[in-house]
Amino acid sequence: MASATVSRANRRSWVYIPLTMMALFYLVPMFVMLNTGFKSFAEISLATMWKLPTSLSIENFVAAWDALSPNLWNSVIIVVPAATISSLLGSVNGFVLSKWKFKGANVVFPLLLFGMFIPYQAILIPLVTFMSNIGLAGGTWGLVVVHVIYGIPITTLIFANFFRTIPDTLLEAAKVDGAGIYTIFRRIMIPLSVPAFVVVYIWQFTSAWNDFLFAVVLTNTEHWPVTVALNNLAGSQIIAWNVQMAASFLAAVPTLLIYIFLGRYFLQGMMSGALKE
């Protein structure tokens, strides 16, 4: 028995070769970002892109930080409230649409869900017009509102899928004990749904952080989040490519950290996007 397992494991060891090659492929852009980032200005040259730095320097990151730090902060003050409000709203919607169904809930749910697939180009002109009219275009709060509203479908879906796994008997028992909707939601559902909160928060944080389209049409230069600023910086002829690499890395760090530490939850959010549980 033991020898059979060993021989099977040996037979499988070739598997590591393609896997490792693919792993290297996925790491190439990271390598270039960091390798370039840690070189000194003197050592930067496109011809030596693949050579390791002779000595470590953080000049590029300092330059990138100088260029991007206001925008990184803008991103934070957009993304944190957006993700927080989205999670709360999603939990309420998900709860009602899965555990407190009303007549028509089965119609409302797919109509909500369709909202997460639409190309935003199809709502962009009214959105910009509307946000300007109500005075929310230009600043960061308008973007918070937009992320919350267009986040309703996915956050509702993730919470609804989660709440469906909670047995109805729990609800029935609480109802018999005289608990109303608020008590049931507040005392039973919220404490149980911490994992769903993590998934949704991470999902909304990541997608709002990575958003470009809404930000580019709804914020002015001063309030640009990091994606718009990075794209602008990369498009300019003044900022050297090495600083662009370091800047790209800075823009990617927050979501990468989330991925590294909370990747499991991130993946759950991803799978919900395919309507899979």
Next chain:
Amino acid sequence: MTVESPETKSVSGRRKLFRMEHWWGVLWVLPSILAVMVFVYGFIGWTARVAVSAWKGLLPDYTFVGADNFVGLASDPRFHIDVRNTAIFTVVFILGCLAIGLGLAILLDKGIRAEGFYRSLFLFPMAISFIVTGVVWRWLMNPAQGDRLSGLNLLFDKVGLDFLINKWYATPTWGIAAVALPAVWQMSGYTMALYLAGLRAVPESLREAARVDGASELQLYRRVIMPLLWPVTLSAVIILGHISLKIFDLIIALAGKQVALDVPATYMWTTTFDGFFFGRGAAIGMVLLVSVAVLVVPYLWFTLRQDRA
């Protein structure tokens, strides 16, 4: 799905209470429903109205012009480029993701050590924005030739794979295929995760049965496992397909506003917000919406119906 709770059996007073509570639920979701009704469906209607208007320039002009904007697109050479680019991008992107995703999933499913490590590596690009991806890959795919060789071309030169040196996104006509590569880099891990979940759902007994019957590993995959993975492939094609139709950030970050690498989503943006051709922009938005809806609505319909059954 469980059967609806037997509230009809309750006493009438309790029933009334349930009714009231029932309406509380509606009240709780009403703000979200209204917001989506306005910001999704209302705005789509508004865009449709703009699409049949003469609106050009900064001031709104809702003069009805019928299908003029759509007819204009049909004979617009730039829009032809967009459609062709989207087609090439979609094919390269979807096939690339499916091939790499399935391959990696099969390898990972062999029950290897460090599976979690590899899986995380293949998936991390998902966490990064398309803007970052675009900026970095623009340098990796630097098209400069000769002694200005850099990026991947330089790497190919160094390791003796000279024949792979190419002009990437600067290749005439097919440049858009190069733009699809970073998208494959970003989304193939996700496809892998979908396939891996599918493979894990294939019962071990089925594999054993096929092996006992003398099936080779290849036959096992071709005749037993692949047919079972069809639903996964279909989901993946729809999800990737709608991403592909909507692709925008990556193009902007990688290619800027070059017409050669234009797609409908970028054309809509430049014509509307740079050129102030609102009518035309709205028409492109509607074309995009319909193409995504054709792909997604049947999927949504069947998936949700299955859930309920």
